[in-house]
Amino acid sequence: MLLPILLAAIATLPSAAQTTKRPGLSTTAMTPDPAMPRPIDARDSVFLEELTWLEVRDAIRAGKTSIIVATGGVEQNGPYLVTGKHNYVLRGTTEAIARKLGNTLVAPVVPFVPEGDIEPPSSHMKYPGTISLRAATFQALLTDIAESLEAHGFREVIFIGDSGGNQAGMKETAARLNAKWGTKARALFIPEYYDFYNSGALSKWLESQGVHEKDEGHHDNVAITAMMLTVDPESVRMRERRAKGRFSINGVALDPAEKTIALGKKAVAYRAEVTVAAIQKARAGRK
Numbered sequence: 001m002l003l004p005i006l007l008a009a010i011a012t013l014p015s016a017a018q019t020t021k022r023p024g025l026s027t028t029a030m031t032p033d034p035a036m037p038r039p040i041d042a043r044d045s046v047f048l049e050e051l052t053w054l055e056v057r058d059a060i061r062a063g064k065t066s067i068i069v070a071t072g073g074v075e076q077n078g079p080y081l082v083t084g085k086h087n088y089v090l091r092g093t094t095e096a097i098a099r100k101l102g103n104t105l106v107a108p109v110v111p112f113v114p115e116g117d118i119e120p121p122s123s124h125m126k127y128p129g130t131i132s133l134r135a136a137t138f139q140a141l142l143t144d145i146a147e148s149l150e151a152h153g154f155r156e157v158i159f160i161g162d163s164g165g166n167q168a169g170m171k172e173t174a175a176r177l178n179a180k181w182g183t184k185a186r187a188l189f190i191p192e193y194y195d196f197y198n199s200g201a202l203s204k205w206l207e208s209q210g211v212h213e214k215d216e217g218h219h220d221n222v223a224i225t226a227m228m229l230t231v232d233p234e235s236v237r238m239r240e241r242r243a244k245g246r247f248s249i250n251g252v253a254l255d256p257a258e259k260t261i262a263l264g265k266k267a268v269a270y271r272a273e274v275t276v277a278a279i280q281k282a283r284a285g286r287k
């Protein structure tokens with residue numbers, strides 16, 4: 001007596017023929033010929049996720065075999081900056097570095113990084129909006145990303161991190177990848193990119209630009225705000241702060257915005273210069 005029920009159940013299942021007819025999910029849609037010609041001109045973007053797979057394939061064929069894997073963060077950044085601060089900064093710096101270095105693309109920014117213990121919460125994890133990875137998760141994520149890129153023909157994966165907690169994991173991952181890859185590909189960890197924020201380099205550079213900060217105790221500063229401003233004024237809450245007379249940070253006025261944006265562009269260019277020099281030095285050291 002089960003037969004009618006069984007037949008009814010089978011009747012409701014989609015048939016193979018119906019499945020293949022669904023646009024975008026047919027067998028050919030899921031397995032296009034890897035050698036198919038690109039039917040349209042390629043777009044000029046360094047960002048992997050803004051390119052089609054054919055544009056990426058042809059870029060690699062044309063010699064763009066280096067790729068930047070940048071790590072940002074999602075964390076508390078004071079009362080004015082959005083939690084994605086580091087990711088916004090990286091949108092500007094990675095493009096500048098890739099274009100200056102040449103033959104380089106940029107992988108999607110990794111927004112998930114170690115931010116503190118999850119349970120009980122420590123460091124930035126004490127604040128809503130923060131997402132933290134355990135060190136092992138972070139390194140596993142970086143490893144899978146780098147190995148995916150290597151599988152497609154990238155021969156150099158360049159790790160840079162915009163936040164302090166990201167540095168050790170990238171360094172360890174790069175060392176492990178190099179041990180595994182041997183001569184077929186290489187991973188470079190470039191700490192000089194982050195060093196901009198430390199060792200007095202940032203304040204020295206700002207002083208050289210005529211900017212004198214007085215720490216107000218927020219996880220925020222003029223250079224960070226200026227770099228974010230070059231990417232998106234919404235990310236630093238320009239409008240809302242002006243309405244309250246708070247469009248300043250660490251005692252430095254951020255208006256006129258054009259002036260701060262110009263400073264941000266200079267900061268991005270400066271970091272690109274320092275980072276590219278460090279990448280070239282790291283390359284020379286590996287030859």
Ligand SMILES: [Zn+2]
Nearest residue numbers: 073075163164
């Ligand atoms: Zn940070």
